[in-house]
Amino acid sequence: xxxxxxxxxxxxxxxxxxxxxxxxxxxxxxxxxxxKIGVVASxxxxxxxxxxxxxxxxxxxxxxxxAKGGVYVKDLGKSVPIVLVQGDDESTREGGQKAxxxxxxxxxxxxxxxxxxxxxxxxxxxxxxxxxxxxxxTGASTPVITRRTDVNTSYMFHxxxxxxxxxxxTTLFIDNVIRPAINNKFGYPAERPLxxxxxxxxxxxxxxxLEAIKNTIANNSLKINLVSQETFKMGESDFRTALTSIxxxxxxxxxxAAFLNEQIPIETQAMRDVDLKKIFIAIEPNDDPDFYKGxxxxxxxxxxxxxxxxxxxxxxxxxxxxKKFVSDFDKKYGGFPGMMGVATYEGVYIGAKAVENAGxxxxxxxxxAIATLxxxxxxxxxxxxxxxxxxxxxxxxxxxxxxxxxxDTAVNETRPKIVSPANLKESEFVLPDWYVPAKA
Amino acid sequence: MDIGLDIFLQVxxxxxxxxxxxxxxxxxxxxxxxxxxxxxxAHGQLLMIGAYVTFSFFVLTGFNPYVLLAASIxxxxxxxxxxxxxxxxxxxxxxxxNEIFISIGLIYILExxxxxxxxxxxxxxxxxxxxxxxxxxxxKIPVDYLIIIVTTVIILVALYIFLKKSRLGLAVRATSQNRxxxxxxxxxxxxxxxxxxxxGAGLAGAAGTLWVVSGQVxxxxxxxxxxxxxxxxxxxxxxxxxxxxxIGGLLLGIAENFTVLTIGGAWKDAVAxxxxxxxxxxxxxxxxxxxxx
Numbered sequence: 049x050x051x052x053x054x055x056x057x058x059x060x061x062x063x064x065x066x067x068x069x070x071x072x073x074x075x076x077x078x079x080x081x082x083x084k085i086g087v088v089a090s091x092x093x094x095x096x097x098x099x100x101x102x103x104x105x106x107x108x109x110x111x112x113x114x115a116k117g118g119v120y121v122k123d124l125g126k127s128v129p130i131v132l133v134q135g136d137d138e139s140t141r142e143g144g145q146k147a148x149x150x151x152x153x154x155x156x157x158x159x160x161x162x163x164x165x166x167x168x169x170x171x172x173x174x175x176x177x178x179x180x181x182x183x184x185x186t187g188a189s190t191p192v193i194t195r196r197t198d199v200n201t202s203y204m205f206h207x208x209x210x211x212x213x214x215x216x217x218t219t220l221f222i223d224n225v226i227r228p229a230i231n232n233k234f235g236y237p238a239e240r241p242l243x244x245x246x247x248x249x250x251x252x253x254x255x256x257x258l259e260a261i262k263n264t265i266a267n268n269s270l271k272i273n274l275v276s277q278e279t280f281k282m283g284e285s286d287f288r289t290a291l292t293s294i295x296x297x298x299x300x301x302x303x304x305a306a307f308l309n310e311q312i313p314i315e316t317q318a319m320r321d322v323d324l325k326k327i328f329i330a331i332e333p334n335d336d337p338d339f340y341k342g343x344x345x346x347x348x349x350x351x352x353x354x355x356x357x358x359x360x361x362x363x364x365x366x367x368x369x370x371k372k373f374v375s376d377f378d379k380k381y382g383g384f385p386g387m388m389g390v391a392t393y394e395g396v397y398i399g400a401k402a403v404e405n406a407g408x409x410x411x412x413x414x415x416x417a418i419a420t421l422x423x424x425x426x427x428x429x430x431x432x433x434x435x436x437x438x439x440x441x442x443x444x445x446x447x448x449x450x451x452x453x454x455x456d457t458a459v460n461e462t463r464p465k466i467v468s469p470a471n472l473k474e475s476e477f478v479l480p481d482w483y484v485p486a487k488a
Numbered sequence: 489m490d491i492g493l494d495i496f497l498q499v500x501x502x503x504x505x506x507x508x509x510x511x512x513x514x515x516x517x518x519x520x521x522x523x524x525x526x527x528x529x530a531h532g533q534l535l536m537i538g539a540y541v542t543f544s545f546f547v548l549t550g551f552n553p554y555v556l557l558a559a560s561i562x563x564x565x566x567x568x569x570x571x572x573x574x575x576x577x578x579x580x581x582x583x584x585x586n587e588i589f590i591s592i593g594l595i596y597i598l599e600x601x602x603x604x605x606x607x608x609x610x611x612x613x614x615x616x617x618x619x620x621x622x623x624x625x626x627x628k629i630p631v632d633y634l635i636i637i638v639t640t641v642i643i644l645v646a647l648y649i650f651l652k653k654s655r656l657g658l659a660v661r662a663t664s665q666n667r668x669x670x671x672x673x674x675x676x677x678x679x680x681x682x683x684x685x686x687x688g689a690g691l692a693g694a695a696g697t698l699w700v701v702s703g704q705v706x707x708x709x710x711x712x713x714x715x716x717x718x719x720x721x722x723x724x725x726x727x728x729x730x731x732x733x734x735i736g737g738l739l740l741g742i743a744e745n746f747t748v749l750t751i752g753g754a755w756k757d758a759v760a761x762x763x764x765x766x767x768x769x770x771x772x773x774x775x776x777x778x779x780x781x
Binding site: 093094096097250278279280281283284285286288289290292293296308309312313316317320321322323338342344 | 492495498499502503505506603608609610611612614618619621628630633703704705707709710713745746748749752753754756757
């Protein structure tokens with residue numbers, strides 16, 4: 049019996065050691081003085097592909113800053129290196145709470161960067177608020193993240209376009225570019241309203257887009273009629289009935305607020321199964337090599353709203369930085385960093401700059417420094433070419449592009465061409481020959 | 489909204505298609521439960537592996553993905569037999585908790601193995617018949633869905649003939665009906681366990697192939713949702729009843745799609761459990777279930 053207990057104890061100790069070994073800890077031993085940044089990323093679970101991009105992009109930024117001597121902290125009278133701490137949210141709310149709580153209370157991070165979906169970020173915001181840790185959120189598209197009132201979000205800064213931003217810019221594009229193109233091509237009166245169908249994910253992300261579309265139409269008195277609003281659960285893969293319903297509403301354009309794993313079957317099933325010959329609009333998280341590969345020829349002539357594309361670089365002041373970042377990332381890790389990756393890369397730079405400006409690692413001072421930051425844009429095109437956070441809801445503002453996918457026989461996939469805004473335009477928006485408009 | 493006859497029929501086809509995938513999954517699950525009285529929570533992961541097997545052979549050989557049923561079914565049968573031998577047989581009869589935790593553990597193991605082999609990025613392939621449609625009245629139905637429905641019927645008929653007409657099938661049914669009596673008349677019930685687990689896994693493999701052929705995306709984590717639906721179908725149809733799984737699968741596939749059409753996609757997953765509650769209130773053993781021993 050005694051032996052059994054001893055064996056049991058040894059087993060428990062070994063199991064504990066195994067578990068400890070399984071848990072991803074800090075990247076390196078922490079120097080006595082360092083800027084410790086906790087990176088909130090989905091490193092396991094369904095969103096782990098994006099999570100890996102987030103973590104690796106943060107590493108790339110930290111390595112670059114450290115190679116230049118680190119971050120100068122006036123209070124310490126010297127530069128300190130950045131040490132990243134990995135916080136795997138496991139693609140779940142609970143995982144995010146656990147990771148953030150550990151990074152704040154055990155790893156004593158100076159700030160947090162990252163955060164993926166709105167649902168996961170919302171769930172751990174109260175922990176961040178309780179400990180007043182500066183948090184640069186580089187995912188989570190819902191504007192509610194920094195606007196909610198049930199949690200003190202004053203230490204949280206949103207460095208990603210919100211659904212308000214992307215929904216509004218996309219709706220204006222539909223009215224300014226697609227509607228006139230349809231009316232011209234088919235001889236309709238210029239004032240003919242465009243019939244819009246919306247297929248959206250039943251989540252803050254999807255609902256945020258729907259809300260933004262409605263508000264933009266109302267606030268700008270746009271000639272757009274919403275003829276169909278269909279919803280689906282996150283992770284859905286069968287959209288045939290929703291698309292059949294949309295087809296029966298006879299829209300001109302179908303606006304889809306979905307993730308990549310949903311967007312691919314939506315466009316494929318629409319064209320292939322339901323014969324819905326309309327212009328489809330995808331939203332920025334989809335601008336990824338996997339999307340082009342997955343959607344194949346069914347994506348031809350569709351529109352994708354973007355800010356960081358794998359296949360087209362907006363001409364302008366960020367072109368060189370864009371190419372360098374993509375190339376450095378590819379050399380170091382292989383592949384394309386994605387939008388969450390680039391935002392997190394910038395997030396680390398923003399954090400470092402804020403600490404330099406604050407001259408201290410004191411969290412309140414760093415928070416104030418982020419709030420008043422005026423930093424030249426890094427890789428992504430920002431409004432006014434400057435990274436700063438709005439006074440009201442602490443959101444940075446991006447210049448978004450609208451791209452049209454065109455079949456490229458050289459690669460046997462579609463490739464994007466920027467069709468808006470005018471200053472970055474690579475080609476004109478085109479209505480394909482197979483396109484069938486709504487009945488007048 | 490006005491639902492015309494053409495929309496009604498179109499949605500019915502989508503419902504039948506969804507029902508086919510559910511039927512294959514739920515029938516396998518029911519066969520395993522019927523014989524072994526084991527609930528395999530990792531059954532959706534077998535569908536996922538079937539999808540990847542099809543994908544891999546398609547990429548390697550370029551064969552028509554329907555032909556690859558000839559690869560996915562036997563490979564999944566082998567995987568199923570291995571799982572039964574290595575994981576379930578040693579703990580059979582040691583308590584339901586052990587069986588439950590083994591099958592929950594298998595979910596994570598199979599997902600991680602798949603992510604290791606195929607990465608966790610979303611994959612998709614297209615059927616060679618993707619551009620062919622069949623005109624039914626005013627409707628154009630892609631021929632793939634008709635092939636999927638016919639293929640499912642063929643598989644089910646083959647299963648029926650095996651279970652009803654062959655000696656081995658008779659032995660499987662006997663084990664399912666009364667394990668002790670089957671042993672007493674000389675049936676090797678452990679072999680029947682292995683066989684039923686293999687067939688169940690093979691049916692999940694077939695579901696995986698048909699999932700892929702219809703242009704659905706998949707990654708290592710896609711198995712859980714279809715598995716939950718299959719469990720609901722098993723309970724709706726009656727534990728251990730194969731006709732119950734068929735009727736339950738069709739009922740759910742069609743009900744889900746008409747729910748999307750009439751109430752909205754947000755209610756699609758809820759309808760399975762709504763039907764389940766209604767069926768259990770009216771007939772606690774499920775539509776075709778018998779009183780428990």
